[in-house]
Amino acid sequence: MADDGMLLNFELGDAPLTTQVKFKGGRWRDRVKAQASVKKTQSTPQDDANRSTKRQRTDDGPYDRHHKAQRTSANGPSEHRPPSHAMKTGLISSGLFTSNPTAVTDFEEQKQEQPEEPAAPSNAPLTEEAENFLALGLSRRLAHHLASKLEMKAPTAIQKNTIPQLIKEDSDAFLQAETGSGKTLAYLLPIVQRIMSLSVNDDGTPKDVKVHRNSGLFAIILAPTRELCKQISVVLEKVLRCLPWLVCTTVMGGESKKSEKARIRKGANILIATPGRLTDHLDHTEVLDVGTVRWLVLDEGDRMMEMGFEQDIRMIVGKIRQDELLKKNAEGVLLEGVLPSRRVTVLCSATMKMNVQKLGEISLEDAIHITASKADMEKDAETGAVESHFSAPSQLKQTCLVVPAKLRLVTLVALLKSTFARRGAVMKVIIFISCADSVDFHFDLLKTTAPPPPPLADVPAPKPSPHTASTVGPAAYITSLATPTVLLYKLHGSLPQPVRSATLQSYTTSKEPAVLITTDISSRGLDVPAVDFVIEYDPAFAVSDHVHRIGRTARAGRAGKATLFLLPGSEEGYTSLLGTPPPTIQSYETVLQKGLAGPVNLPPPSTSEETEKQTWTSRAEALQLHFEQRLLTKPDGDNAPPPPKHKAKAGKASRAEKPKEDPLLVAGRQAFRSHIRAYATHIGEERVYFDITKLHLGHMAKSFGLREPPGGIGGGVSRRTHRPTVKNGMATGPGGSSGAKSGGGGGGGGGGKSWDKEDGVGVVDEDASRRMREKLKNLMNASSEFNLG
């Protein structure tokens, strides 16, 4: 799974936490009844078995772990609500609205600070009267093709500043502009224009020189993910339709190397590649000649560095330089005057960090910094410094939802339900989740378990694609009378490439409202223009990733909304990093009230009178209870029968005879573990907001439909009382074996240095965290970039 091989240096223990449930409100008799019933419902037969087994494991250390107390509400919503339906029927598993930490933000005060007027789009194309592609130096043929076939009549600001520069000058360039501002065409159009000029005069008449696919490879474009490579190649193919003698091709992990070799042999003028696969071809595909390469574009350069492609990029740059020197003598005549006399490197990113500067040092020489705003460019040229411009498109409406951990899942459902309440208002949503296991789990949880409706006699049923059978399905819970069908999609780096491509294609072209649940694999460059709403259910590992994630909406001047889920307390401080104006902070109660104003379709169907009478709080409780019960259902649909008491106490022997668990429960536990591990990989500067020691694991487990946190997060490692020794970068010490793998409930605790927290949760040091983050990202985003085959 996605986090295989993750090494942890903290111990959260696998002992179950007993959830302290306090019921408030209603009659005391109801409270006592509910308390008694929760004890009964919380203690499932399976839990009993687990607990008794764990108590016998003396090597696991104490299991009565102390958790940091969070600020709890003195008068949460439950204070004034009537006893809910679930309470009356004795079905409560634990108080959803009790013992929750309260937000530190003053919502009322914050509301008043918000500007009333929506901002004008900052990444839209300019007006036709002000600018056009002809004036920027593109040929009539190309400009006409853009206007007539691609409906692009005027450039965007970054295109306006980049195209003339790259057509006239041969200096390296660093393009930095907001997400969705048209950077792809900003670097593609000048390259195509100059290659075209080899064989066509300015007035459109042909030259004597005939350029064709075998004339040489003139440009290489590197991108971090296969999805992005594919997307760039689609855009380029559309542009090249007016110049059919020019050819582009792609090489990327997950595709057949044999067919890639065959395409290279046939000849191409522009190559789009992932760095790993290109270095592989440079090593093994003799026919790949990079001696004529005049442009090297590094799209999403910072991401490539984060993903550990530095060595590959060094190798590619070195190889092009070396072959360039050899080639100059042989074919200099053909290229002279029209193509750049030297290799031009173009770096491209919406965000810039130190690692991009490093990338610049590897590949750029005297690069000019091109941004969408001339004022920024002039300032940078004056000061000689390249400033970080981290901003989201101004028309993008950002909100933060401060949700206590226990209420996260029901709030997500309520948010989606109200999003699709009006037909056609929102067509495409993306939900970002921290790791692949959690994506899998939420996809399975939120999709319907009902069989598909029988096909109508006179309408042939559409043939389901074998590639999307496990990644696309109709959603449950979030549909409404107005929007009876919402399709759910999942996408992450652990899926096979054909599945990834087919899923993305199906999501992009879906005519039904669609929700894509995904990891950061979809955060960079992905251009699905119709995305109206981005939900960051788990915050990004770094604020720059947040900028890219929310940038999947509000593209090219369109409107868009983004909502970030935060936990009450220190996470709220994260909003200070999110630019100006800061996002509006919303209360989860508003979302729940709106989303659960009407009944949620939960089996078994209740009478309409019964569901109509429910309040939003009781609907939320019923929904949470429903999720928890789904996880406790045996695969055959029955609830697990209680095992005989003697078996529960029988220690090891009983483990072999455990009743079969629901796959959803197994997935929920795995998702929880991976999520907690992923949480520890927030970058150092932001860990003050995302402090793993402040997470309430019991509450967080509830958001995975679990009644208690599963074991095995740093499993098998005893509580540390003194520092482990560090060997070869791996921590060893009591209970932790160097190099042991985590995951699947077992595992070890290598990889870190400090274990200095009283509560047994080790602090992850910066270096270990970086390694973990890299590893996680690699696994999430480009797992098979490194498994070329």
Ligand SMILES: Nc1ncnc2c1ncn2[C@@H]1O[C@H](COP(=O)(O)OP(=O)(O)OP(=O)(O)O)[C@@H](O)[C@H]1O
């Ligand atoms: N001149 C233009 N007129 C109209 N639409 C345009 C123009 N240029 C680009 N677009 C559209 O804008 C959208 C965003 O373009 P692109 O993907 O190149 O943005 P980007 O700046 O690379 O974004 P990101 O940083 O998120 O990768 C695309 O759908 C593209 O078709």
